[in-house]
Amino acid sequence: MSMVDEPLYPIAVLIDELKNDDIQLRLNSIRRLNTIARALGEERTRKELIPFLSENNDDDDEVLLAMAEELGVFIPYVGGVEYASVLLPPLETLCTVEETCVRDKAVESLCRIGSQMRENDLVDWFIPLVKRLAAGEWFTARVSACGLFHIAYPSASEMLKTELRSIYSQLCQDDMPMVRRAAATNLGKFAATVEPPNLKADIMSMFEDLTQDDQDSVRLLAVEGCAALGKLLESQDCVAHILPVIVNFSQDKSWRVRYMVANQLYELCEAVGPEPTRTDLVPAYVRLLRDNEAEVRIAAAGKVTKFCRILNPELAIQHILPCVKELSSDSSQHVRSALASVIMGMAPVLGKDATIEQLLPIFLSLLKDEFPDVRLNIISKLDQVNQVIGIDLLSQSLLPAIVELAEDRHWRVRLAIIEYIPLLASQLGVGFFDDKLGALCMQWLQDKVYSIRDAAANNLKRLAEEFGPEWAMQHIIPQVLDMTNNPHYLYRMTILRAISLLAPVMGSEITCSKLLPVVVTASKDRVPNIKFNVAKVLQSLIHIVDQSVVEKTIRPCLVELAEDPDVDVRYYANQALQSIDSVMMSS
Amino acid sequence: MNGGDGGEVTAAPPAGPPPPLEWKFSQVFGERTAGEEVQEVDIISAIEFDKTGDHLATGDRGGRVVLFERTDMKEHGGSRRDLERMDYPASRHPEFRYKTEFQSHEPEFDYLKSLEIEEKINKIRWCQTANGALFLLSTNDKTIKFWKVQEKKVKKISEMNIDPSKVVGNGSASSSTVSSSPKPCLANGAYPDRSYSCLNNDMTFPPGGIPSLRLPVTSTETSLVARCRRVYAHAHDYHINSISNNSDGETFISADDLRINLWNLEISNQSFNIVDVKPANMEDLTEVITSAEFHPTHCNMLAYSSSKGSIRLIDLRQSALCDSHSKLFEEQEAPGSRSFFTEIIASISDIKFAKDGRYILSRDYMTLKLWDINMDSGPVATFQVHEYLRPKLCDLYENDSIFDKFECCLSGDGLRVATGSYSNLFRVFGCATGSTEAATLEASKNPMRRQVQTPSRPSRSLSSSITRVVRRGAESPGVDANGNSFDFTTKLLHLAWHPVENSVACAAANSLYMYYA
Numbered sequence A: 001m002s003m004v005d006e007p008l009y010p011i012a013v014l015i016d017e018l019k020n021d022d023i024q025l026r027l028n029s030i031r032r033l034n035t036i037a038r039a040l041g042e043e044r045t046r047k048e049l050i051p052f053l054s055e056n057n058d059d060d061d062e063v064l065l066a067m068a069e070e071l072g073v074f075i076p077y078v079g080g081v082e083y084a085s086v087l088l089p090p091l092e093t094l095c096t097v098e099e100t101c102v103r104d105k106a107v108e109s110l111c112r113i114g115s116q117m118r119e120n121d122l123v124d125w126f127i128p129l130v131k132r133l134a135a136g137e138w139f140t141a142r143v144s145a146c147g148l149f150h151i152a153y154p155s156a157s158e159m160l161k162t163e164l165r166s167i168y169s170q171l172c173q174d175d176m177p178m179v180r181r182a183a184a185t186n187l188g189k190f191a192a193t194v195e196p197p198n199l200k201a202d203i204m205s206m207f208e209d210l211t212q213d214d215q216d217s218v219r220l221l222a223v224e225g226c227a228a229l230g231k232l233l234e235s236q237d238c239v240a241h242i243l244p245v246i247v248n249f250s251q252d253k254s255w256r257v258r259y260m261v262a263n264q265l266y267e268l269c270e271a272v273g274p275e276p277t278r279t280d281l282v283p284a285y286v287r288l289l290r291d292n293e294a295e296v297r298i299a300a301a302g303k304v305t306k307f308c309r310i311l312n313p314e315l316a317i318q319h320i321l322p323c324v325k326e327l328s329s330d331s332s333q334h335v336r337s338a339l340a341s342v343i344m345g346m347a348p349v350l351g352k353d354a355t356i357e358q359l360l361p362i363f364l365s366l367l368k369d370e371f372p373d374v375r376l377n378i379i380s381k382l383d384q385v386n387q388v389i390g391i392d393l394l395s396q397s398l399l400p401a402i403v404e405l406a407e408d409r410h411w412r413v414r415l416a417i418i419e420y421i422p423l424l425a426s427q428l429g430v431g432f433f434d435d436k437l438g439a440l441c442m443q444w445l446q447d448k449v450y451s452i453r454d455a456a457a458n459n460l461k462r463l464a465e466e467f468g469p470e471w472a473m474q475h476i477i478p479q480v481l482d483m484t485n486n487p488h489y490l491y492r493m494t495i496l497r498a499i500s501l502l503a504p505v506m507g508s509e510i511t512c513s514k515l516l517p518v519v520v521t522a523s524k525d526r527v528p529n530i531k532f533n534v535a536k537v538l539q540s541l542i543h544i545v546d547q548s549v550v551e552k553t554i555r556p557c558l559v560e561l562a563e564d565p566d567v568d569v570r571y572y573a574n575q576a577l578q579s580i581d582s583v584m585m586s587s
Numbered sequence B: 001m002n003g004g005d006g007g008e009v010t011a012a013p014p015a016g017p018p019p020p021l022e023w024k025f026s027q028v029f030g031e032r033t034a035g036e037e038v039q040e041v042d043i044i045s046a047i048e049f050d051k052t053g054d055h056l057a058t059g060d061r062g063g064r065v066v067l068f069e070r071t072d073m074k075e076h077g078g079s080r081r082d083l084e085r086m087d088y089p090a091s092r093h094p095e096f097r098y099k100t101e102f103q104s105h106e107p108e109f110d111y112l113k114s115l116e117i118e119e120k121i122n123k124i125r126w127c128q129t130a131n132g133a134l135f136l137l138s139t140n141d142k143t144i145k146f147w148k149v150q151e152k153k154v155k156k157i158s159e160m161n162i163d164p165s166k167v168v169g170n171g172s173a174s175s176s177t178v179s180s181s182p183k184p185c186l187a188n189g190a191y192p193d194r195s196y197s198c199l200n201n202d203m204t205f206p207p208g209g210i211p212s213l214r215l216p217v218t219s220t221e222t223s224l225v226a227r228c229r230r231v232y233a234h235a236h237d238y239h240i241n242s243i244s245n246n247s248d249g250e251t252f253i254s255a256d257d258l259r260i261n262l263w264n265l266e267i268s269n270q271s272f273n274i275v276d277v278k279p280a281n282m283e284d285l286t287e288v289i290t291s292a293e294f295h296p297t298h299c300n301m302l303a304y305s306s307s308k309g310s311i312r313l314i315d316l317r318q319s320a321l322c323d324s325h326s327k328l329f330e331e332q333e334a335p336g337s338r339s340f341f342t343e344i345i346a347s348i349s350d351i352k353f354a355k356d357g358r359y360i361l362s363r364d365y366m367t368l369k370l371w372d373i374n375m376d377s378g379p380v381a382t383f384q385v386h387e388y389l390r391p392k393l394c395d396l397y398e399n400d401s402i403f404d405k406f407e408c409c410l411s412g413d414g415l416r417v418a419t420g421s422y423s424n425l426f427r428v429f430g431c432a433t434g435s436t437e438a439a440t441l442e443a444s445k446n447p448m449r450r451q452v453q454t455p456s457r458p459s460r461s462l463s464s465s466i467t468r469v470v471r472r473g474a475e476s477p478g479v480d481a482n483g484n485s486f487d488f489t490t491k492l493l494h495l496a497w498h499p500v501e502n503s504v505a506c507a508a509a510n511s512l513y514m515y516y517a
Helices: A006-019 A023-031 A032-039 A042-055 A060-070 A081-094 A101-116 A119-134 A139-146 A148-156 A158-171 A175-189 A196-211 A216-232 A234-250 A255-272 A272-288 A294-302 A303-309 A313-328 A333-343 A347-367 A370-378 A382-389 A391-404 A411-444 A448-466 A469-475 A478-484 A490-504 A508-522 A528-541 A547-561 A566-584 B078-087 B169-177 B192-199 B340-347 B387-396 B478-484
Strands: B024-029 B044-049 B056-060 B066-068 B097-104 B108-110 B116-117 B124-126 B134-139 B142-156 B155-161 B219-234 B240-245 B251-256 B259-264 B269-277 B289-294 B301-306 B311-315 B327-329 B350-353 B359-363 B367-372 B380-383 B406-410 B416-420 B425-432 B438-442 B496-497 B503-508 B511-516
Touching: A006 A023, A006 A032, A023 A032, A023 A060, A032 A042, A032 A060, A042 A081, A060 A081, A060 A101, A081 A101, A081 A119, A101 A119, A101 A139, A101 A148, A101 B367, A119 A139, A119 A148, A119 A158, A119 A382, A139 A158, A139 A175, A148 A158, A148 A175, A148 A370, A158 A175, A175 A196, A175 A216, A175 A469, A196 A216, A196 A234, A216 A234, A216 A255, A234 A255, A234 A272, A255 A272, A255 A294, A255 A303, A272 A303, A272 A313, A272 A391, A272 A566, A294 A303, A294 A333, A303 A313, A303 A333, A303 A347, A313 A333, A313 A347, A333 A347, A347 A370, A347 A391, A347 B359, A370 A382, A370 A391, A370 A411, A382 A411, A391 A411, A411 A448, A411 A469, A411 A478, A448 A469, A448 A490, A469 A478, A469 A490, A469 A508, A478 A490, A478 A508, A478 B359, A490 A508, A490 A528, A508 A528, A508 A547, A528 A547, A547 A566, B024 B097, B044 B124, B044 B496, B044 B511, B056 B124, B056 B134, B097 B142, B097 B219, B124 B240, B134 B219, B134 B240, B219 B269, B259 B289, B289 B350, B301 B350, B311 B367, B350 B406, B359 B406, B367 B416, B406 B496, B416 B496, B425 B503
Parallel strands: B240 B289
Antiparallel strands: B024 B511, B044 B056, B056 B066, B066 B097, B108 B116, B124 B134, B134 B142, B142 B219, B240 B251, B251 B259, B259 B269, B289 B301, B301 B311, B311 B327, B350 B359, B359 B367, B367 B380, B406 B416, B416 B425, B425 B438, B496 B503, B503 B511
């Protein structure tokens, strides 16, 4: 056993910890692999560290995942691009492990390295690696292989290219559904590197195989390929080969396949051009909007804006809008909720007249929906309507909806609406806000649920930022300070929290004159929890107020708290005093 | 019979039923010596062969999973197996040896509901093997776990940079280089960057690196390690009775009394409810789910059984929530035969798909039924398991035995079915057309000791079936009914048929018996 020179000691520890029993330490070492590599030098990294890592494939997944990631950026440490191929063996092993996220990361790193490698190195090292993986005994290797073809293919010779295409086609027909799924997922990427003639011949036949797979899970990944392939093909080929497939898929027996179509359909519109869109895709989409299965309608409803953006307004008004009307009273709340989250985006597409005439009634009915998520989704996108029709038309219906949500019995709903209050405030303007919503914001400070009180305090800060300190001085501070004598200590604590958040926004002067006295008074509270929170607040105020105020007011108060019988109060008071001292030192 | 020479038969179906099997004892694990008390925790509660039949897993009430591996073949290649079968017919039978065991579940307490959660393993299912590691799912009443069992290198570090004897603990190692605070690490055991803070990128290294640094040298001893990879918890309000893998290799289902959930093997924090039979008002509850299984090849189909004796086949393609079945299999009860026990004994305790996916085997209290999924008018065959108990249903009800949940299994070739009974007996029936095979075996070293010839299967009265009564040691069923009183405490609930050979593993209390034919 050797001892190492003092300056190298930390690195020595780091290296030894590559094999430590504690996973945290191993992880740490792997994360610092570049440090180790630089300490060893390029040559020893190639000859010792990399082979060492290649054998180290037995570790916990977290460590393997970290290793897969680090190796992806390791080219500089092995001596640059000409030595990049030495990184392939450890990543190849990682491509075969059972844990999907490790494999995915290893594939990602291999792609990153492969895209930097020199062409002849790719032929000598990378392509054989892809072939080995594709012929792997276990499905894990074959799954990984599918993600590497698009890197290997472009630099291959004509003969090799033919071989690679035939290997990929075998992967598309593998016994294991996992491999076929991986082949389906990566088909688009691979296809993008294949020359047009082969694309039409080989890739399309693979695609057809996948679209007819027994396993739903494979077919629905093939749907994703439709959009990718559609973009690669010439418009007329796309109409000839992809369109029938997607129209078929949109009527597949499996709702999961239709669900995928509903999600992807809009991407295909551009690839096929306007005429087939009108004749085939719009009817298919309308069918999906009226599907029996709620999940499919949810997916379709969620894409309604994106789809309409591609269509011309007449088509949208004529075909899509009637469906949207139906969906707004769909029996599934989740469908309505999905619709509510995107429908605001339709306003700019349809223009002002159609929006007021057709969309506004839908907005209003969704705003009155019995399901809170639906209302929330409408409110969250309010800015988009504001741009088209102005808030006035909506505000009458808006207010009751907001008030109702603000008092909803589920605290998560209340929390959600609080988070939208600053957005609403900015859209509605000061006047409207003062009249209607100001009281609500104060009410939340006394909510039964901590998260709501906390969010309410935060909300006040954001409002103060939105409308400025002067407005806050009139509309927030007095009301907040009124509550400092609440009999319940939890509510007093909320006020302290609000003060600590408001102070930075309000600035030094108001803090000293209005807020600080309240905090100092609170330091005499009978509840220790209040007192140590006072200490914490005072600590946060140090940076806001003047040095003299710190010395004159804050320090004496903290000194007093530091003598408190309660241990926690003393602890936080001392913490605050320490940070006063360190501020003093630095200034 | 023309079973032996099928040379000139041109029709597709086999010329006749296969000859009845001659069952022989193969092995026993955990055999009890006379008078030995059975520990409750040792009682086996689940048995499952993997897809190849090279491994067998058992679970017990103590939450342990024990794995066995096949020893009679050196290589695990399929071609090799075929060769062996050709060369030495019947001379080989599966032999297993103990491989490893691990504690899968521990007893828990649900504080919200003030409920104890037993550690008992309810079901085990094997998953796809990868890289030589074995994967399986095990479940107790509430929590499903995904296990990986693998040869692991045992770490033995033989050469290090720093003499371990001089460095005790990591805290001191760091404090010797950095003048850190006396508290080595703060709460939660996190090591905030520690000594590496001085290893910032500005540290310079000589171009050739530092020669005195060495990588740790490790030796490569291996041992079997089971690691829990994922825990699928908090998705079931009621007790989980089944788990089943999908043929797509990425999903599985778990069923409790009222719901069936669909999981992705890689995602443990969410599942989808696909069947929910919970009525709005629990007082309206008349039927619970007793068992559920995926179709062996069609990823979209699954079957579940109910306490009312029906089997429902559902198609996952139709909708996300499969409240409506695509096919319902139930047998109309014969008019006039109704009694107090009719509903109780109709409850199906287990269902299994045959390997080809065409047939479903179900077990209710008194019978085994074989269903063709293309025929929902009634079962294609019914086998009486222990008809002599029918007069005793009242006693069985009083001691709660009538609620025992017997499992059932099919042979890999689909020609035979098996299920357990009381007194550690199990029964094997031939279900090929024309077969009248019906054997009773005892889970002991001498399985044929208690063999009885009971007139079985009144329902399948094919014209050609001249009963083959030639059986060794035939006893009249009456002897058991009158003489030896049946022992309701020794029940054989769990058994499994080897996927490719005629070999059965069954559990008698804490012992695992294996038979072959």
